[in-house]
Amino acid sequence: MASIPPPEGEDPVMPEATPHAPSPLSFPDFRYYWFARFTAVMATIAMVVVIGYQLYDTxxxxxxMSIKEASFQLGLLGLVQFVPLALLTPVAGWAADRFERRRVAIFSNLIDLLIAATLGWFTWVDGLTLWLLFALAALHGVARVFSGPAMxxxxxxxxxxxxxxxxIAMSSIAWQSASVIGPAAGGLIYAAHPASxxxxxxxxxxxxxxxLSRVRPVQPPPAAVRRHPLREMVDGLQFVWIERFLLGTITLDLFAVLLAGATAMFPVFARDILDAGPEGAGLMRAAVALGSVAVAVGLAIRxxxxxxxxxxxxxxxxFGATTVAFGYSTSLLLSLALLVVMGAADMFSVFVRGTLIQLNTPDHMRGRVSAASGLAISASNELGEMRxxxxxxxxxxxxxxxxxGAGAIGVTALWAWIFPELRRARTFEPQFKAGST
Incomplete structure (x- = not known):
């Protein structure tokens, strides 16, 4: 059962865990939330895989274009998705802390639905151009920047x-299991009938x-004093900067994936190195997600x-080491096996990082801190594709x-030295300063 906004003057009451309901799925609102996340991710990941393949093939x-020239276009695809994320992340975090969070997430879904309809039409009439694909990818970046902090x-x-x-582990299962099914289904459907x-x-x-509309309204926590929106946006970034533990956690992911991100090259490897076609590109995405799902299930259980x-x-x-090995592989089966391990390692770090960030952030700052974390993740993904x-x-x-991949290994060693707080984190217990809330 979800928490209901309390009467004025009373403190919000969180639902209590009981010995009879230890699983998040015991709460109806979480079940709706889980399924909404699963279906949205399946849709958007399928779209992203196909857009990348269509852009490279076009x-x-x-x-x-040559292989190198077309590969550079994939890098530009990541850049055009990152620009709206970079510009709008502070606004998205503020919106998640200021407005009813379900509505923000639903609005983002509807933007992606419009993108899907547009791409379907132009694929049907064989009217795709590079500029159209770039423009719709940028609009997808706008939808994602608002969806992430709110969800x-x-x-x-x-x-x-x-x-x-x-x-968080169960939510990751939704994300990653959808990331297994979405790319594989997207590649197979595209190969059979592109517009479908x-x-x-x-x-x-x-x-x-x-x-998602079935989840009870999730109102942002009341603030003692409402400040100017720009000031509240800056507050979220300052909180992350001051809290070295959060800063180290977020930036580790930023620089590791910025260097080791290989997903942008999947269409290249599928089409011109492994000779696997669009189905192969989908299987590569699915292999990463399969490893992630296996770890997420294990972490949800224990x-x-x-x-x-x-x-x-x-x-x-x-994660960095398996990226190096994937780069050298010329066998589809070996590449898929390495990607499963890569996904497992990534899921483990995502689970730890996500739990640490959520439990080390006061509730009234969660939208803005989640936005800052989302910006780092998006920067690592999209700028990593550009790189x-x-x-x-x-x-x-x-x-x-x-x-x-080699660079990611180096970043990990460097961050373990620069941010000893990360090595010293024994449990998930909150570590933010007393005055930070």
């Missing part, structure tokens, strides 16, 4: 704090919006409790992936 087939800030308000680590993949995505986004910081650091190092595309244009796709 650049090669319709524009006559992240909902979960802590619909389950009790004691259940939150398991809820966008019909598939549009239906799922509509289902997600309807399901969450880790001790030496969480050191384990997070080792997980990031393994990979630019390096692939100069060194080739294999060199771009291998050097990036």
């Amino acid at each position: 650049a090669r087939s319709d524009y006559g 992240s800030a909902i979960a802590p308000n619909i389950v009790p704090p004691a259940v939150l680590p398991r809820a 993949v966008y019909v598939f995505a549009a239906v799922l986004l509509a289902v997600s919006a309807i399901t 969450p880790i409790e001790h030496n969480v910081g050191v384990k997070m650091l080792w997980a990031v190092a393994v 990979a595309g630019a390096m692939a244009a100069a060194l080739g796709p294999v060199g771009a992936v291998v050097i990036g």
Whole structure:
């Protein structure tokens, strides 16, 4: 049962965990939230995989670009998605802390539904151009920047704090299992009938919006004093900057994935190195998510409790090492196996990082801190794609992936030294300063 906004003058009451309801799925609102996240992610990941493949294939087939030139276009695709994220992240975090969070997330879903409908039409009439794909990818970046903080800030308000680590693992299962099904389904549907993949995505986004509307309203926590919106946006960034523990946790992911992100090169490896076609690109995405799901299920059943910081650091190092090995692989089966391990390592670090951030952030700051974390994740993903595309244009796709993976291992070692707070984090207990709330 979700928490209901209390009468004026009373403190909000969180639902209490009981011995008979230890699972997050015991709470109806969390079940709606879980399914809404699952369907939305399945839709958007399927779209992202197909957009990347369509852009690369269009650049090669319709524009006559070489492998290096078309790889650079994939890098630009990441850049155009990052620009709206960079510009709008403070606004999105403020919106999640100021407005009813479900409505913000539903509005984001509807933007993605519009994108799916547009892409479906232009695919049907064979009217896709690079500029159209870039423009719609940028609009998808706008939708994602508002969805992320709002969805992240909902979960802590619909389950009790004691259940939150398991809820985050369950939420990750929704994300990652959808990331297994979405890319594989998207690639197969696209290979059979290109425009149909966008019909598939549009239906799922509509289902997600309807399901999320069933969650009871999640009002932002009341603030003692309302300040100017710009001041409140800056407050969120300042909180992350001052709290070194949060800063180290967020920036570790930023720089590791910025360097080791290989997903932008999946269309290149699928089409021109492994000769696997669009189905292969979908299977690569699905393999990463499969490893993530396996770890997420394990963590939902038995969450880790001790030496969480050191384990997070080792997980990031393994992520970098498997990226190096993937870059050298010329076998589809070996590549998929390496991507499963990569996804498992990434999921482990994501679980630890997500739990640490949520439990080390006061509720009235969660939207803005989640936005800052989301910006770091998006910067690492989209700018990582730009980095990979630019390096692939100069060194080739294999060199771009291998050097990036090695760089992530180096970043992990450096961050363990610069931020000893990460190594010293034994449990998920809140560590923010007393005056920070």
